[in-house]
Amino acid sequence: MLKFTGYVAAAIVSALCLASPVRADEAYPRLNFTYAHMVAANNALAKFDVRWMEIVEQRSGGRIKFKVFWSGAMGGPTEIPDLVGAGSVDFGSTALGYLPSQFPLSGVVGNMQRTFATPTDARKASMEIFSLPPVQAELTKANIVILNTTTANPYNLTCTKPIKTMEDLKGKRIRANGKYPPIFFNTFGASPQTIAFAEMYEGLEKGLIDCAWMSHDFAISSKLNEVAKFAIDLNLGAVPATQLLVNRKKFDGLPKKVQELLVSAAEQSSVDEAKYLAEVMTNTIKMDMPAKGMTYVHFEDEKKFVAAEPNMPKIWEKDIAAQGQPEAAKAIADILQKYRAKLVN
Template sequence: MKPTSLTKKLRLGGLLTVSALLLAGCAGSVGDTEGAADRGASVEPGASKEEYAEALADMEPVELTFQAASSATGGNGARDTAFAEAIEEWSDGKISVEVLFGYPIVAPSEVASALQDGRLDLGYEIPQYAPSEYPAIAELVNLQSSGGSGSAVSDFVNVAATAEVAWNTPEIQSNYEAMGVTPLVPVEAEFSHVAMCTDQADSADELNGAVISAGAPDLLQMIESIGASGTSLPYTELYEGLQRGVINCAVNGLKVGMATGVSEVAPHIVAPQDGSLGRSTAALLAGGQWDDLPLAAQQLIYDQLEVYINGQFEVSTRDYLAAMDDFSGGFHTVDDETEEALDATVEALREDVESSDALDGTKLIADYDAAQEKWTQIVEELGYEDNGNWSDFAENLDGESIDFSPLAERMMEEIYLEHRPAE
């Protein structure tokens, strides 16, 4: 499974069978409830389609409603569609999934309530939009700017490291329990934020006094540390805000930048020399009919998370590479004075986490740092080469595609399999 270069063929939604390296039935499994013996037979990890078809032969067909992350043609649309299609295919049609794009049922910060009352069965939630309801997750979000080293590969590492920490932090799991939902992907870290600016604002003098939009408290703290004025505009209003000069820059992921077309009005990408301007996080949650599904059906859906994880890497990387051409002003890193101010703020955010009332902040930091080190080694072992920031990475890649299936499979083995629904 080990790629020798970054030239493997990209396979959107490609499903690899999960390796049965860990025993099913571990404590803390998704859907592990009393009375599990009445939920039908268990299916072993790595089961074939035929074995799943046999296990679900007597199941009444069911349709699940899945409110996805974005529009069908933008952002994570291809990933979410591939995930739904894999569930239907592997269940031999016993489980169909209606994918709803554009948040037609509830806003992304209210998905948990719709899962509780049955309006949704699967949903893409953004816990950081509701920090009072997800205080432990908010602390993990505050660590995101300290993850990685300013390179593209550090984003691959952070996705895996953050997922591992989220699964292994009891307070994060308790946040979801209190909301009455079941996490499938408890924290889905996006790639690094950057500033998308109308001008090449990469020096302390140019950034001082600039008006910069960002959507999270940690980002606003970073913006204010460099002498800029922070404000919050919904991502749907970023284009107009930049076009009209209401804001000079918008801090967000380049996936959002590509989806909203802001490169037309803010063609300059500005990023730190190291680390990042934070990262967005989301979650894939289950509710509604989830608890009523046979155990084998829950296991089948959970096993298809490999498609979901693989798709996240693919679509995010696609958009970040495309942005290197789409943003005509180019990719710029800030000067030393600005970098020092940002570094000081990152350290202050870590100190805030350390004194958190929501969880053991010292342990969270230690776990996060250890997971970063672990997954840096794994990503290197799998052959993903670190060629610098996204601009350097794109230039070195020179149009070649990347196979993320080994990394997605490794995440399933190392992180997700332990929490697989069990008897």
């Protein structure tokens, strides 16, 4: 049994178990699943994947268990979808946005700046998108099902200098990998830099970059506060971080009650995650930043920023339409725009 690390009281789990009309060990078969994860077990990105496994194990009375290969032990982030699809492992967690050629539709969720106001919005929008027929076709081709997506608090900037105005953004070297983040930051005259996640600390320390683009709590958990003392309050949008994948053939062959358990556990872990992230965001600003000598900087030109910012879903839609999928692009972009409207007024 995995150790209980979530913050939700054990009484909740007990109540759920008591609500079942049959004993857990009578309801579920004994199953042992393999699971490949892109990060370490103690990484913040894995916290609620661990929570999902805990719920599944607890509700099944310990009859369903997982053997997890952490930190890319079975394959790196870009290899995990193929490993799951081929049946080399049953489950996997990675960011489909890392594979825009293989997953041009489902991978969009992790590549949109200023689109989701909250982690809850990021998760809801993602699951809506994943359920669309053209996205399901893309996932079926890869022989995978997406059970869930973990999320992160709104991304901001953690910088070596205070950023208060649009003028302050000009020329700033901001870590922004991939295709769409550089387009976004270039709009403001910043200088996007491609730097690996593990190299951000050194990049800030040596002056190779001026800012890191991530949530405040991720920045502190990554110890970036030691080399970048200014946290900018500009909300750049919550992010769907990693997707929980399962081999489609394996999932379809499971008893219905097991399928339902896997899905309901994902729903519960996401509820737990949203509450946790809200608490972490408040504590980070009120307690962690002062304790670690960070200055919380108010960005004064938000209206000018909003007026100048690019509409990233529109840019993405145009790209996908040009690749021959205009109807799918519009259906997905409509969902993205609906949620973006809650953040960008």
